Amino acid sequence: MNGDHGQEKKVMVMSNGFENHDDNSLAIRVEDKGQDSGGGGGGHGNGNTEKVEEHLENVTGEMARLELPRARSKRVAALDAFRGLTIVIMILVDDAGEAYDKIDHSPWNGCTLADFVLPFFLFIVGVAIAFALKRVPRISDAMRKITIRTLKLLFWGILLQGGYSHAPDDLSYGVDMKRIRWMGILQRISLVYFVVAMIEALTANIRPTVLRPHRSAIFSAYHWQWLGGFVALIIYIITTYALYVPDWSFVFHNPGDINDGKRFLVQCGVRGHLGPACNAVGYIDRQVWGINHIYTQPVWRRSKDCTYDSPNLGPLRDDAPSWCLGPFEPEGLLSSVSAIVSGTIGVHYGHVLVHFKNHSDRLKQWLLMGLGLIIFAIIFHFTNAIPINKQLYSISYICFTAGVAGLVLSGFYILIDVWGLRAPFLFLEWIGMNAMLVFVLGAQGILAAFFNGWYYDKPNNSLVHWIHKHVFVDVWNSEIVGTLLYVLFAEIVFWGVFAGILHKLGIYWKL
Template identity: 25%
Template sequence: MQKRFYSLDVFRGATVAFMILVNNPGSWSNLYAPLAHASWHGCTPTDLVFPFFLFAVGNALAFVMPRLEQAGTAAFLKKAITRSPLIFLIGFFLNWSPFIRWDNEQLVFKAWEYAGPNGTLTGIRILGVLQRIALCYLFASLIIYFFKIRGAFVTSIVLLLGYWMLCMLLGNPADPYSLNGYFGVGIDKAILGESHMYHGEGVAFDPEGISSTLTSIVQVIFGYFVGFYIQQKGKNFDMLAHLFAAGCILIFTGFVWDMVFPINKKIWTSSYVLYTTGLATLLLSVCIFFIEFKETKGWWSRFFDVFGKNALFIYFLSGFLPRVLAIFRWVDHIDEEGKKVYTSTLPWFYQHVCKPVSDNLKNGSLLYAICMIIFYWLIVYVMDKKKIYIKV
């Protein structure tokens, strides 16, 4: 097996760092446009983070798969069937954590289902980012192991085209790619239940839903193809040129498909898979050129590298820690109506340190996000120094 390319680790670490940046603004109401998701169709830089991470999962799988194949089917199945449920359960634990919540002036147990602030029934969300990673890793690894390269490629085409057909045939004929017309919403409601779905769109709709997982699996498979090709070709300009060309072709194909099947992260359309995979391949080829060929390693590559070495752990911590800290709150001030306004550690830091730096509230929100990146980087930097790597 070829030596692992350092640029792949930097690529994964940069993706994790950007994921922390976009997931931890000081205020969700004050975001610069590139740091917000597209409202529906379209793609912003923020919409690239999750597919890039799945692409990186596929890259890593390409370097692990030969060892799993040598170990035999039983060892492979044990690894896949053990790792995937564990990642899924960690994501589910994150959704439920910290298991208690404030209800007016009292801390109460966060039940499986409970009445929300407006009286509607709400509950613990079942799916999420880590859950999707778990499902994609499981099915992609099974497809690659048993169907090999050619079979995995055919399966990917079937999934991309099949999902398109499902959207057209099962969705609302008036607009099958809209929030109200998308067929996957009904499936998620029937299986998960509305109270256990995401409600960020104002209604029950899960951007990591069951149906759109079909195409996200392909993102991992395509990442595997790129990692496999890098291993086979080795460090040479032919490999780099072919990667760059493949990225351009995928982007072009995604744009063409966008004319009839819009690029959309929230329902993870097939055109979105091709477009984001193309961009990931281009960016990775640029990283390989500068890091492997020009050897321009330095503080910047080291900064991202440590994120990549504990990627899942630091993503989990960046979601878990704010939830835990929010439990410990105090009265910040009394509003004009005489009501107590509570705060906790991180909101206080944003309101009293980051927000006052500029009249433009977007600057304060961005400063807070950058501070969070630096904070979590210090954690993974110390872990790397002590050779502590938490693997799942």
Template identity: 30%
Template sequence: MSRIIPEPVVPSVLRDRIQAVDLLRGLTIAAMILVNNPGTWSAIYAPFEHAPWHGYTPTDLIFPFFLFIVGCSIAFAYRTKSPGGATYRKIVVRSLKLIGLGIFLGAFLIAPPFVKAWEAIRLPGVLQRIGLVFLLAAPLALHLRTRPLIVLTLVLLLGYWIWMGFVPLPDGSAPNYERAPNNWAMYVDKLLLGTHTWQEDYDPEGLLSTLPSLATCLIGVITGRFLLENTVDKTRKLLLASAGLLVLGHLWGLVFPINKALWTSSFVLVTAGWALLALAVIYYLSDVRGLVWGRVFTYAGANALALYFLSSFFAKVFGLIRVGDTSLHGWIYQTVYDHDFLPDKLSSLLYALTLVVIYLAVGTLLYRRRIFIKV
């Protein structure tokens, strides 16, 4: 008979330091760097690509995982804080910093005039979405208990479904979930953002789809609060919640397709289900069994947003610097990795893995020097 190891009751002095969340944050930022930095975009293994439209791949899980972890972190950081001017100022300042850094990444050039023309600047983006979601989620976590947060999350998901699927557009046409002008998310982005989007007709981090991405973060807040509870058997409960969300998400996907670009409500449930599954496994290994593993990811997670910004910044710089008829990025890839004896996709992956190792090393160095960059 197998021996059942009881889960420990978390002492109050340790409840704000759940190892599993730190590990999952580091693993997620490593995955973000991996999928964003292939040697060449023309040679990528299928799991490292986004779904063309409906459906999802492992890569489509990464950004929702990070927003989920942001929610967990909000639960830990704001559980003892009281609403007030100083707290709100910190929330607003941090949100504006994230939004500003994201816009900077999309706007800067390394040669005069050093900034793109205004009409060519993309205003949405990953850091911008994190900033907006944090700006909304942190005050909600300050003011609402868990049950109202659950109700609000359901309202956001159901309301988004009704808006996207049943509300006629201003011209009277029926909405749909395809990449078309009568898709509400695309309509709102085109109306409010104009040319400041990733594609001419839409942006995967657009304005309307920020509402369901807030729901992703709030599920993280709810999960974080659960982890802080003075209770046992957390792994089993996380697994049950994971299974429930995965089943509900896929069933909902039959009528409201799972789609990252639109951040559909079914996508929220499915990705949150996978996040809970990953968290449950890591929690059991690290916080229940006490296994010491993956410290490098914990170190990286302590400066996750700073590492993401640095990786994005240098990726762009390397892409802009010209070396002959290619970029510095292209020259390094062709010189070091692109060889006839290696498959193209493997060469491209090795380049990305090298960058992951470099940034994990940077994260480790920052952690050991007790440098924590608050973005």
């Protein structure tokens, strides 16, 4: 290039990528021909510079639509490890939570290990959305794929948690449609995924490809995503504090229980109540789904108001309030609206991965936001303004769990992707690569139910029961320790090895 005043402009065009892949950007060089020292270059230097700057975004858009060869992609292993950790925690708290009540769900306010599972899922779903939809060639195709995937998640959610599957202990199957449960973990994930992914897809053509050099550029570039989360939060807040909750009643169903068939009345007549009995979250579900289609064994039964053995599930107190036996949907409709914010925060972390290619820049963005969210949540919780509550999916709960998720992802990123300590976390990566398969077969007990179906003389004399009792409980002479070791080695280690074999064979199951 002639002349001492030539300037070089680089336009970063993101190559088309897939979920969980950190694609190398393609650099397109746009050069400005300025005047050379001999005067032979003409006097068009400033004009060309203005034209380049004026049409920079148009050039980027045109080049993004070209069929360019993709650069070799580098998988961000921390994302798979994070997803795998979430599945592992779910298996641990589901199968060992009754033995170790400290890790089981909090009876109401507060946060335990079990309470991190669902928001971690929503967080990583958001991160994956940012990768999967960082380029949308045709919005109609993207919307169709999002809708199909949402319906698949709904189907599996109703099948696994609606009451049709009784795995792993009950070998029967089927559900009375008068009492089918409509909401659940996958149903909530599907709702959050649909809203967040739709916003991401519909705004693909109006968001910038290159961020401007400003601290808040990543937020302003994706202001529609944050607006969607803000609207969801406003709907949740207004409904929670303004909706009038009247008295309600229910009939308790539990064959063999002394209260079976009895009708109980819960007196409310309040607004803005955040306790178990009279909150707007429960009221919405009773009105929308019907009281017979709500989860019948809520964790509030382990609260101090209901049992002396709290936080364990003990016999009811003689003076226990009537709502202790009532139904409550932990993955309710209104609380699923506020859960959209968890997915929105996850999308932001994904956007950081897409746009920032330097380790320190990514970690700076992640850590500052994670710490800020945690501090915000702690202040609201300990001032009792808005307690951390998983059942209500409160604002403080969203911020606290999303902040912890951000710190955990940052820790994995440092250990695995920056320092290269990949071997100790390979089993988490393998599980994360086949998260849906392990969720269905492992966390929902489908594979265990299959083995339980082959028993000798009586149903509780199967291979799974024998291993649990004789290899773990009897050896340690402790139901608690034996159960914990069984979950760690006979379940989590097993699924790690199983997922690793599937990875080596190139077998993955994704919706």
